[in-house]
Amino acid sequence: MNRPRRQGREAPTTTRCSSKTLDECKAIQLEHRQAMEARAKEKGTTLMAARQNACDRMQARGFFSEQMSETEGRLLKPVSGAMMLGVGILLIAAPAALNDLRVALVLLVGSIGFFGLVHWLRKPVQGADNE
Structure with missing residues (x-):
């Protein structure tokens, strides 16, 4: 059964x-x-x-959280790629090892460390021409 919407209800929800x-x-x-x-x-x-404050509910659900910056995205992409590569290799080599929490932690720390090393090696030298 389709009930008609009360007049004026859509606009505040959409703008909020x-x-x-x-x-x-x-x-x-x-x-x-x-x-x-x-x-x-x-x-x-x-x-x-009002029974509840809709804006407070939206904040609790993360609607107003900061978006990721371009720099953070550039940092996250290779880390997640290294994690995916590590999980893929682990699935092929030793799938039972994924049940071990230590292996998951080593994979996480290893991918972050690997990316940190790559990032450090790719940093331009100060004063050098980057052409």
Whole structure:
């Protein structure tokens, strides 16, 4: 059964979800709340208090977390590639070893260490021409 949506419900949800920060979300929420109070006053009814704060729920679910920067992405890509390569080799060579926590830790530390070494070796020398 399709019930008709109440007028004006889609816009606040869409704009709140498109906000980039918690403060922006709360400003949109406050503006919407004031509009709802004005409509309720026109009709002669009282507006019920909000049960939950949608912006706080969105923050708890990670909606307003910082995005990864380009530099962080460039660092993460080879580390994850090294991890995938290590897991692939381990699956071929000794699949039963994946059940051991120590092997997983060695794989993680080894891939980060391998990438650190590669990153250190590729750093340009200060003062040298990079042409």
